[in-house]
Amino acid sequence: MVIYNIISAFKFTDCLMLITFAFLTYVFQFYYKYYTRPNKLPGPIPLPFIGCGYLFTGNTRQLLELLHKKYGDICEFYLAGSRRILISRPEYVERILAPTSKDTTFLMKFPYSEGLEELGIAGKGIIVNHDIKSWKFNRQFFNQVIFTPNFNNEAVKWMNVLTQELEGYWKSLVNLKLPNGNLQNDKNDWQFEIDISKWARSFTTDMIVILVTGERSYSMASYYNVHSPEKITLSNALIKDSEKFIERFTDYHFGFSYFIYFSSFLRHYMPFIRNKVKYLLKNRDHLFETLDLIIKKRRKEIEEMPVGVELRHDMLTSLIVTNTERDMNNVKIVRDDFSRPMTDVEIRVYYVCHSPHVKQKMIDEIDSVFTPNTSFHLKYEDLLTLEYCDAIINEVGRIMPVGNEIRRYLANSAEVAGYQWEAGTMIHIHINGIHSHKNHWSNPEIFDPDRFYKENDNSEMNDKARHKFSLITFGGGLRICPGRKLAMIELLSLMVAIFGKYDVELVDMNAPLNTKSGSLTTCGGLPVRIRPRKLPV
């Protein structure tokens, strides 16, 4: 009754005052905390509720570059309610990225979050797993599978199959465009414009799907169908619509920031965000359904296989065989971490096409290993001899890294960059800042693969001379990317398949590289003109 009397005595102006008072208290508390924080670092002043979100235009690479340029090698910013330390200098990450299995201080990437719980991946898989015990277990299985010679051979085998398939689609599309419709008559005299980034994306998707699940997806075929009036029909009971399947993975991957950056309240009640989150959860269910079906089917196949028959070498088969019934959840590493792998062949094409001498040196090396004018067969040992191509891959990874940052969430208090930080501090290692640091790279803005070329005697930047953490394309420490070897196989194979057989030039040499940058930086499209290489007879 008393409460009712108080409430009914409230006027509109009283409510307004109360809200204003609550708001001012919040703002006062917010800035009190901000101005009394330990280890004050330079950085933009945060605003209540949005932190430094006013600087974020949707491009992570740009935001991190801006902060580094304006506030230096170690600075701070506020996003999603947390203080974040941004580090852009190799010396400062030595402790963080040093591999050590005893100290778990720098092993976590993300804290537990109810958002990831809702997404169904908290404490699961590898990439965002906050539970170190479960991460270790999963990562060990992943390493066991991916670092075997069988897995490499399987990767190269599929690279051969898929590069041939890719060429088949290109030739078929050219054939459709030729006036006489017969490629045979114009064997070496055609040219063709394609968006290399779309083909490369479809290619790597088909490659990863087959290596991880042992099932064929037909992303390249679907993309071919978009351009060809004559459609290819493919019957695959599990992955019926490859384009959709890939779209689901992309949405699952990019959508996961909604579950880290927005609170439960915003996710469920804020217009716009609410609908997106609803879609993302539905999308996840569809995706997991397909993947669970694949897992179930493969288990059945293995159980029914006669003793003595050699098993396939895909990741899923290996995980099923090494796991007992009790550990079946670990097989779902495949399900939870599937969306991460992404190579960036098209970015390499862009840089190589802008550098004629690099292009020629690369082609000369490819020709010295794979006889030109033949339908050569890729072999793992041959790929390993391509040192200049390897240098190009490293240099593109330096100048335009796929990942923008490497995160670490301190499990214990620790000293980093000369400051003592409390447990729970969020560290962001700025990959591009480190890769372009003037103390470590001469003319960092210039694309120069010779930095990494072993035969280049003048290079002060070769593997031995440079700082151990001045190149962190694949991260470092115990959480270093386990897919790096596979990524190299893929990138080298594609460079050989494309530049070994075709003359490739950019349609618009003046256009800047079109990139999108979320948690990863990817190419938004790269039109190129290809024609068969004319080789001296």
Ligand code: HEM
């Ligand atoms: C050019 C290609 C690639 C690049 C640049 C790249 C880069 C990275 C980076 C920077 C990290 C974070 C490392 C850290 O926190 O220290 C990472 C983690 C990871 N990558 Fe890759 N990656 C690539 C390809 C792949 C491929 C092909 C696979 C799978 C076969 C893969 C699987 C993973 C996994 C599972 C993790 C999480 C590791 C963990 O948290 O323990 N990546 N990658």
